[in-house]
Amino acid sequence: QKEVEQDPGPLSVPEGAIVSLNCTYSNSAFQYFMWYRQYSRKGPELLMYTYSSGNKEDGRFTAQVDKSSKYISLFIRDSQPSDSATYLCAMSGTSGSSNTGKLIFGQGTTLQVKP
Amino acid sequence: DGGITQSPKYLFRKEGQNVTLSCEQNLNHDAMYWYRQDPGQGLRLIYYSQIVNDFQKGDIAEGYSVSREKKESFPLTVTSAQKNPTAFYLCASAGKPGNTIYFGEGSWLTVV
Numbered sequence: 001q002k003e004v005e006q007d008p009g010p011l012s013v014p015e016g017a018i019v020s021l022n023c024t025y026s027n028s029a030f031q032y033f034m035w036y037r038q039y040s041r042k043g044p045e046l047l048m049y050t051y052s053s054g055n056k057e058d059g060r061f062t063a064q065v066d067k068s069s070k071y072i073s074l075f076i077r078d079s080q081p082s083d084s085a086t087y088l089c090a091m092s093g094t095s096g097s098s099n100t101g102k103l104i105f106g107q108g109t110t111l112q113v114k115p
Numbered sequence: 116d117g118g119i120t121q122s123p124k125y126l127f128r129k130e131g132q133n134v135t136l137s138c139e140q141n142l143n144h145d146a147m148y149w150y151r152q153d154p155g156q157g158l159r160l161i162y163y164s165q166i167v168n169d170f171q172k173g174d175i176a177e178g179y180s181v182s183r184e185k186k187e188s189f190p191l192t193v194t195s196a197q198k199n200p201t202a203f204y205l206c207a208s209a210g211k212p213g214n215t216i217y218f219g220e221g222s223w224l225t226v227v
Contacts, residue, residue, distance in 0.1 A: 004157070043220045090216075
């Protein structure tokens with residue numbers, strides 16, 4: 001079983017739809033959770049960074065972390081064609097009191113938003 | 116502009132040849148990382164370095180080597196021992212280990 005599981009999709013939605021992207025994980029030591037967006041043939045860019053459980057909102061994007069269920073989500077409101085990309089979840093844990101900095105990635109979900 | 120620069124963007128090599136991918140950052144970051152990405156898969160960690168003159172193996176280090184002689188540079192050599200070297204290689208850096216990781220634009224390596 002992989003440490004981080006992410007549905008690869010592809011996911012196709014009409015413009016304006018609410019998109020929900022999800023990851024599950026098995027390692028309870030993970031404390032830092034990230035979502036990256038990757039356009040075709042480009043490096044990933046950081047979208048959201050969350051520590052421990054809770055919600056974080058940034059414009060049309062909301063990240064949720066439920067550590068009790070080992071489940072994280074990224075919601076995109078009013079989705080736009082420019083949101084079409086691959087979305088990667090990533091997480092890292094601690095060694096002692098320090099973040100190890102080693103990110104474990106999900107496989108990525110490919111999203112297509114149709115005009 | 117501050118950022119992470121990878122070169123070359125595209126590289127073709129014959130099987131059995133070693134190849135070195137360059138990664139330079141001007142963000143004054145301590146930590147640097149190399150990831151490999153294959154189609155339909157997430158990123159897998161090859162090597163990482165938390166400080167100059169020190170580096171550790173990641174999950175798939177076999178067939179790769181790195182050096183960290185300068186803070187801003189972390190080159191990756193793909194050796195002939197790497198069985199499936201054709202992939203998209205991503206360099207990343209973080210201010211401190213555990214801080215947010217930022218990526219370069221990647222290098223596409225094709226071995227024929």
